[in-house]
Amino acid sequence: MRARGWLVVGESIRAATKAGHGNMNCTLRLETTERRVIMKQARPWVEQYDEIPAPSERALVEGRFYEAIGPHSVLQDRMPRLLGCDPEAKLLMLEDLGPTSDYTNLYAGHTLDPRDLDALVAFLGSLHRTFSNSEGDGRFANQAMRELNHLHIFEFPLDSENGLDLNAINPGLSEAAAELRRDADYTKAVSALGELYLRSPGTLVHGDFFPGSWLRTKNGPRVIDPEFSFVGPPEFDVGVMIAHLYLANQPIGLVQRALAAYADGLSVPQTGKSQELVSSFAGAEIMRRLIGIAQLPLVADLPRKRALLELSRTFLLSPATGCGSATGRGGL
Ligand SMILES: Nc1ncnc2c1ncn2[C@@H]1O[C@H](COP(=O)(O)OP(=O)(O)OP(=O)(O)O)[C@@H](O)[C@H]1O
Ligand SMILES: [Mg+2]
Structure with missing residues (x-):
């Protein structure tokens, strides 16, 4: 920090502690004699599993995302400020939003406040509208991270040789996954969607918009971690x-509210194709969070997981039905 001129005269560091739960990066809260800041470094591996390589350029994409949204107050007001970026060290210095929690407790029975949902949907709509002309903007290609995500969403979970012991998570989950893998229509739909994820043009997307990327503050939710953008x-x-609203067993009314609010915020009416795509992506995300490597702290027994996998099938194979038409809490 001193070498980069990130410390003011007389400022020194008092303490460095882990900022919170995170897998990918080395994320610390630094307390100096003047202030507290978050330092996030992307090393060329996954911090928690350092035998797994990961592209360290993700920090630069994350930094560019923060730079890009900076002038747009509707977006910046919902994210921490970028205070510094060291491209060589793949290190970001970010405004500290305080030692608060993310929204992971939604998976453990908490219900999302509709006002928080509205704020999150408004953020997303605003992001997508603001950067709708970003096609060909090489700053956000993030191809290596996109490929990593592609592997973990669309390929690895449906690979019967992936070595994951799902029965250790819920006895019987391996058989449920095997049934899904035998469904050729389903696996075809997932891989076609994966191709679309990899190659489709569009707008600037956050890339990891789930409760772990939302922080609770007294001024409502803040969005962090655009490293997959x-x-x-x-x-x-x-x-x-939407997938995470289902995974977290939220009232179906919240799913419908989110879909309606997002569609309302678009400058042109949402097409049926676009609604189908939302449904398909929701289906794929539900599946990969249940039978892939990126597991969630879910409170769910086997029958519930089976029902969610069935919902994933419906969303992928009958996307025209839409992902807001399920009934009951958590769509079950
Ligand atoms: N700006 C911030 N203000 C306050 N806390 C933060 C901030 N940034 C990160 N944190 C804390 O650090 C945790 C990890 O941050 P972040 O999600 O950015 O790291 P990550 O390594 O990308 O995590 P993951 O592996 O989940 O993607 C957050 O859940 C949060 O608790
Ligand atoms: Mg992350």
Whole structure:
């Protein structure tokens, strides 16, 4: 920090602690004699599993995302400020939003406040509208992270040789996954969607819009962690958000509210194709969170997980039905 001129005269560091739960990066809260800041470094591996390589350029994409939204107060007001970016060290210095929690407790029975949902949907709509002309903007290609996500959403979970012991998570989950993998229509739909995720043009998307990227503050939710951002289909962000409302067993009314509010915020009416794409992405995200590597702290027994996998099938194979038409809490 001193070498980069990030410390003011007389400022020194008092303490460095882990900022919160995170897997990918080394994310610390620094307390100096003057202030508190978050330092986030992307090393060329996954911080929690350092035998797994990961592209360290993700920090630069994240930094560029913060730079891009900076002038747009509707977006900046919902994110921490970028205070510094060291491209060589793949290190970001960010405004500290305080030692608060994310929204992970939604998976453990908490219900999302509709006002928080509205704020999150408004953020997303605004992001997608503001950067709808970003096609060909090389700053946000993020191809390596896009490919990593592609592997973990669309390929790895449906690979019967992936070595994941799902029965250790819920006895019987391996068989449920095997049934899904035997469904050729389903696996075809997932891989076609994966191609679209990799190649489709679109707008700047957050890329990881789920409760772990939302922080609770007294002024409502803040959005962090755009390291998976890229220029692609906006329906991806919406589908991921909807998937997590289902995974977290939220009232179906919240799903419908989110879909309606997002559609309302668009400058042109949402097409049927776009609604279908939201549904398909929601289906894929539900599936990969249940039978892929990026597991969630879900409170769900096998029958519930089976029902969610069935919902994933419906969303992918009958996307025209829409992902807001399920009934009951959590769509079950
Ligand atoms: N600006 C911030 N203000 C306050 N806390 C923060 C801030 N940025 C990160 N944190 C805390 O650090 C945690 C990890 O941050 P972040 O999600 O950006 O890291 P990550 O390594 O990308 O995590 P993941 O592996 O989940 O993607 C957050 O959940 C939060 O608790
Ligand atoms: Mg992250």
